[in-house]
Amino acid sequence: MQTLYLAIAILALLAIVFGAILGFAAIRFKVDGDPIVDQIDSLLPQTQCGQCGHPGCKPYAQAIANGEAINRCPPGGETTIKALADLLDLEAIPLDAEHGSEAIRTIAYIREDECIGCTKCIQACPVDAILGAAKQMHTVIVDECTGCDLCLEPCPVDCIDMLPVEVTSASWHWQQPAQLIATSNLPYSRGESDHA
Amino acid sequence: MHKIWNFHGGVHPVENKTQSNQLPIIVMPIPTQLTMHLSQHIGKVAKAIVETGDYVLKGQLIACAQGVVSANVHAPSSGHVSAIADRTLPHQSALSGPCIVIDTDGKDQWATLTPTANPESLSKPDLLNLIQAAGITGMGGAGFPSAVKLQPKSNIHTLIINGAECEPYITADDRLMREYAAQIIAGIQLVQQLIDQPHCLIGIEDNKPEAVAALTYAADQHTNIEVCVIPTKYPSGGEKQLIEILTGKQVPHGGIPADIGMVCQNVGTVKAIFDAIILGQPLINRITTVTGKAAANAGNYEVLLGTQVTDILAFAKVDLAKTSRLVMGGPMMGFTIQDTHTPIIKSSNCILAAADLELAPVADHHACIRCGQCEVACPAQLLPQQLFWFAKAEEFEKAQDHNLSDCIECGACAWVCPSQIPLVQYYRYAKGRLKTINSEAQLAEASRLRFENREQRLVDEKLAKEEKRKARALTAAAAQAAKRAANPSAEDPIAAALARVNLKKQAQTNIAAQKSPEDEYKELKTAAAITRTKLNKTRKALTNAQAQDHEQAQELQQTVIALTTKASAAAAELHAYEVKLGLDPEKEKTLQLAVAKANGVVRKLEKSLATADDLQQLEAEIFNAKAIHEAAGLALEEHQANAKEKPTSTQES
Ligand code: SF4
Ligand code: SF4
Ligand code: SF4
Ligand code: SF4
Numbered sequence: 001m002q003t004l005y006l007a008i009a010i011l012a013l014l015a016i017v018f019g020a021i022l023g024f025a026a027i028r029f030k031v032d033g034d035p036i037v038d039q040i041d042s043l044l045p046q047t048q049c050g051q052c053g054h055p056g057c058k059p060y061a062q063a064i065a066n067g068e069a070i071n072r073c074p075p076g077g078e079t080t081i082k083a084l085a086d087l088l089d090l091e092a093i094p095l096d097a098e099h100g101s102e103a104i105r106t107i108a109y110i111r112e113d114e115c116i117g118c119t120k121c122i123q124a125c126p127v128d129a130i131l132g133a134a135k136q137m138h139t140v141i142v143d144e145c146t147g148c149d150l151c152l153e154p155c156p157v158d159c160i161d162m163l164p165v166e167v168t169s170a171s172w173h174w175q176q177p178a179q180l181i182a183t184s185n186l187p188y189s190r191g192e193s194d195h196a
Numbered sequence: 197m198h199k200i201w202n203f204h205g206g207v208h209p210v211e212n213k214t215q216s217n218q219l220p221i222i223v224m225p226i227p228t229q230l231t232m233h234l235s236q237h238i239g240k241v242a243k244a245i246v247e248t249g250d251y252v253l254k255g256q257l258i259a260c261a262q263g264v265v266s267a268n269v270h271a272p273s274s275g276h277v278s279a280i281a282d283r284t285l286p287h288q289s290a291l292s293g294p295c296i297v298i299d300t301d302g303k304d305q306w307a308t309l310t311p312t313a314n315p316e317s318l319s320k321p322d323l324l325n326l327i328q329a330a331g332i333t334g335m336g337g338a339g340f341p342s343a344v345k346l347q348p349k350s351n352i353h354t355l356i357i358n359g360a361e362c363e364p365y366i367t368a369d370d371r372l373m374r375e376y377a378a379q380i381i382a383g384i385q386l387v388q389q390l391i392d393q394p395h396c397l398i399g400i401e402d403n404k405p406e407a408v409a410a411l412t413y414a415a416d417q418h419t420n421i422e423v424c425v426i427p428t429k430y431p432s433g434g435e436k437q438l439i440e441i442l443t444g445k446q447v448p449h450g451g452i453p454a455d456i457g458m459v460c461q462n463v464g465t466v467k468a469i470f471d472a473i474i475l476g477q478p479l480i481n482r483i484t485t486v487t488g489k490a491a492a493n494a495g496n497y498e499v500l501l502g503t504q505v506t507d508i509l510a511f512a513k514v515d516l517a518k519t520s521r522l523v524m525g526g527p528m529m530g531f532t533i534q535d536t537h538t539p540i541i542k543s544s545n546c547i548l549a550a551a552d553l554e555l556a557p558v559a560d561h562h563a564c565i566r567c568g569q570c571e572v573a574c575p576a577q578l579l580p581q582q583l584f585w586f587a588k589a590e591e592f593e594k595a596q597d598h599n600l601s602d603c604i605e606c607g608a609c610a611w612v613c614p615s616q617i618p619l620v621q622y623y624r625y626a627k628g629r630l631k632t633i634n635s636e637a638q639l640a641e642a643s644r645l646r647f648e649n650r651e652q653r654l655v656d657e658k659l660a661k662e663e664k665r666k667a668r669a670l671t672a673a674a675a676q677a678a679k680r681a682a683n684p685s686a687e688d689p690i691a692a693a694l695a696r697v698n699l700k701k702q703a704q705t706n707i708a709a710q711k712s713p714e715d716e717y718k719e720l721k722t723a724a725a726i727t728r729t730k731l732n733k734t735r736k737a738l739t740n741a742q743a744q745d746h747e748q749a750q751e752l753q754q755t756v757i758a759l760t761t762k763a764s765a766a767a768a769e770l771h772a773y774e775v776k777l778g779l780d781p782e783k784e785k786t787l788q789l790a791v792a793k794a795n796g797v798v799r800k801l802e803k804s805l806a807t808a809d810d811l812q813q814l815e816a817e818i819f820n821a822k823a824i825h826e827a828a829g830l831a832l833e834e835h836q837a838n839a840k841e842k843p844t845s846t847q848e849s
Pocket of ligand 1: 046049060
């Protein structure tokens with residue numbers, strides 16, 4: 001009988017000790033914010049364009065965490081869908097056409113001599129990429145523009161153009177070699193010269 | 197005799213060096229035009245400090261380095277600047293970049309130079325400044341500014357001089373070492389002076405006995421300069437490989453030679469340092485090998501930087517009809533020249549005009565048979581076949597994990613591959629994609645931060661406004677209470693109580709409505725705009741799909757129809773709301789346009805004022821235009837004021 005009490009006492013003691021450790025750890029290593037939302041947000045392209053139907057990438061990340069479909073972000077396209085599917089252990093589905101289609105990346109340019117300085121585009125830009133003041137010429141900080149198109153609509157004189165991002169010698173890179181079929185009868189193939 | 201180590205892998209391609217290393221270096225006559233590129237592919241573009249039409253002297257500074265990884269550019273000969281414009285870059289991409297074009301006058305007149313008679317008196321910063329001012333960059337490969345590489349660091353105990361020249365066909369360094377041995381040794385001494393007298397090892401492959409003899413003779417008196425003969429094996433001239441051969445030590449993954457106390461310089465660069473400090477001459481020429489079966493006069497030529505490839509080909513009697521492929525650089529690491537007007541730059545060591553079948557033709561490649569030969573050949577001890585699979589499957593992160601960044605793109609793996617897979621191109625592709633992915637991630641992170649900051653700011657602004665409103669309401673209430681206290685009998689207490697109850701009720705209904713009409717209006721507007729944008733985008737996609745007879749077209753058609761109804765519904769809702777609020781955005785837009793237009797007219801007229809003959813008439817016109825502008829502005833303001841009043845009035849009623 002005494003052994004039984006001893007065993008119970010030891011187990012109870014252990015339970016208290018581990019409980020204390022766990023309790024301490026829960027307070028000491030508390031994670032701020034919602035880790036899964038942040039993880040999803042870090043995979044979204046941060047264009048902040050609203051094409052997914054949410055006012056920005058973070059809200060869409062929140063919605064995905066709540067079970068919304070992962071195929072609503074056109075700027076991210078296939079790559080983002082694949083990454084999200086990997087993270088959430090879901091199936092990668094094709095992009096939802098209702099939210100737009102994947103397009104080449106563009107950047108906004110204001111035709112500066114036509115700008116009337118109405119500040120409307122500044123208010124629309126989700127990432128503060130436009131510089132200007134009332135009745136002064138406005139300009140886009142091209143390095144900060146995400147190409148979200150949101151500044152086009154409010155401009156009363158339609159002086160904003162979306163132009164494709166130019167390839168420079170710094171951003172240019174090699175393409176993947178063309179995939180050729182495994183056998184061919186081109187005269188230069190090695191098999192031919194071996195026979196010759 | 198210094199001990200020599202070996203490095204993993206390597207290959208022995210046919211050397212093909214005797215075609216070009218038999219004759220002494222020939223100085224090429226000054227071409228009629230020189231094209232000076234302002235960028236060196238890495239780092240920032242140098243800033244031009246001359247203008248079109250300026251006369252420049254030989255050796256005059258024409259563009260200043262911008263930032264650290266950038267180099268000064270000097271005029272290689274005297275003449276007039278005929279253009280500052282974009283020209284084809286000597287780069288695989290064949291893109292264009294900014295250039296200064298000089299039409300030479302043949303006088304070859306030097307600018308005033310400042311040679312140094314006794315370099316021993318120069319301090320380290322002085323030496324570094326002279327090297328930087330002369331625009332010297334690595335002349336062996338990547339073209340990294342030498343002044344950056346030679347920046348004083350502590351614990352540099354070994355200086356490695358690269359004279360291996362391991363790539364087939366190229367003999368520029370070979371001839372340079374034979375003919376300028378004394379200058380090279382003097383240049384080495386200057387570098388030693390700059391970095392605390394390290395021990396110097398010169399690595400030369402054993403297929404260049406004349407160069408070894410010349411340098412050994414020149415270095416005879418110097419105990420801390422050693423000439424080391426190394427076995428011929430490609431790529432022994434790779435920086436990390438040469439260091440391993442000469443010292444047995446490996447540069448750590450992701451590190452630079454300075455991490456293990458070493459600095460590596462090419463023989464050509466050392467000679468350029470000699471010219472810059474002792475003679476005061478900036479880097480304006482280099483030795484370039486012209487070779488290949490299509491070149492009748494194969495050999496080494498001293499050419500001015502900026503000389504176009506066509507001029508060199510003509511001078512070396514290259515038969516373009518016989519040339520099947522024109523390569524800048526060597527056969528292993530060079531790239532095909534697409535535009536023969538491309539100029540020579542500081543790192544152009546060879547032009548290879550290959551005749552038919554001289555280089556392996558671009559053949560179709562077969563599947564990888566996992567033979568492992570590439571792994572045996574790889575000098576960087578990578579697993580090329582794995583990297584190939586990852587690059588092909590676009591699994592760039594895995595390629596990264598397999599140390600793709602350590603690949604020196606030497607081509608040894610592709611050379612041995614029995615399936616003739618263009619392995620290096622796969623690696624270059626994967627590296628390029630990784631770079632884009634990383635820069636996009638950086639951009640996204642920055643956008644995310646700015647977006648979040650903006651959201652926070654908007655929230656703060658809203659709170660501050662609310663706060664202010666509350667404060668105002670409080671002061672108003674206090675004022676009223678004071679008034680009442682001063683004049684207590686003015687009101688019937690019952691009526692006052694009733695009024696209070698009424699007010700409370702009203703406030704409650706307001707709260708129930710929650711959104712202010714302005715907010716609601718804004719929301720409707722955004723909703724309408726978003727549907728409109730979506731509709732336009734889908735329409736565009738639809739026309740594209742139809743043009744290409746895509747099967748998606750049908751699906752898109754339906755989406756367009758659905759969106760059209762949505763968009764018109766949203767627009768109708770918005771319009772209804774606008775009518776309710778008494779707003780008229782259409783009118784506002786037309787008015788705004790009118791203002792902008794009138795403003796444009798005024799500006800244009802004012803501009804022409806400067807050149808016009810009939811001043812009076814123009815002035816009158818301007819007066820008129822200004823009046824129109826003002827009237828339009830007034831109309832707009834009036835309209836806006838009206839619009840502002842109306843919503844508040846609806847709110848109150
Ligand atoms: S659609 Fe636009 S706002 Fe939505 S997640 Fe993608 S980039 Fe962000
Ligand atoms: S400038 Fe225009 S396109 Fe660029 S991020 Fe801002 S709103 Fe979007
Ligand atoms: S040498 Fe070519 S075929 Fe052999 S394992 Fe390497 S990539 Fe595959
Ligand atoms: S190209 Fe890269 S992977 Fe191929 S052998 Fe050279 S270092 Fe190794």
